[in-house]
Amino acid sequence: MGARDDALNHLRKAREFLEAAGLELELELHTAAASSAVLAGINAKDAICLQLTGRTGKAEDHRSAVPELAGAGPAGKALEHTFRRLLGLKTAAQYQARPISRTDAAKAVEWATRMVDAARDVTGS
Numbered sequence: 001m002g003a004r005d006d007a008l009n010h011l012r013k014a015r016e017f018l019e020a021a022g023l024e025l026e027l028e029l030h031t032a033a034a035s036s037a038v039l040a041g042i043n044a045k046d047a048i049c050l051q052l053t054g055r056t057g058k059a060e061d062h063r064s065a066v067p068e069l070a071g072a073g074p075a076g077k078a079l080e081h082t083f084r085r086l087l088g089l090k091t092a093a094q095y096q097a098r099p100i101s102r103t104d105a106a107k108a109v110e111w112a113t114r115m116v117d118a119a120r121d122v123t124g125s
Helices: 003-026 030-053 062-070 074-078 080-087 090-094 102-123
Strands: none
Touching (some): 030 062, 030 080, 030 090, 030 102, 074 102
């Protein structure tokens, strides 16, 4: 399997996580919605980087993913701020005891939507 196939697989995962985030938000499962949105954004980043550069990093610390995305070209650079904000909710949504507010969950879904839309545009799928 090549980078293009991997990009499309990551885009499929991104769409699935985004769909889950939307449903979780509707059900008022705010922490789950934010977590799914973060995963959608990470998979969208992978799709974009694979499509534009042929590779993507898999570091434990996702903060290193922001400069990777920004370095993938104008499409990635345009998402740098959105992705950084989305990743800023990762620890709170996935590891901390305090639940995520509805406002933060809705923002996460909005940011993830931008990421997934851009990945769709970049891959043409």
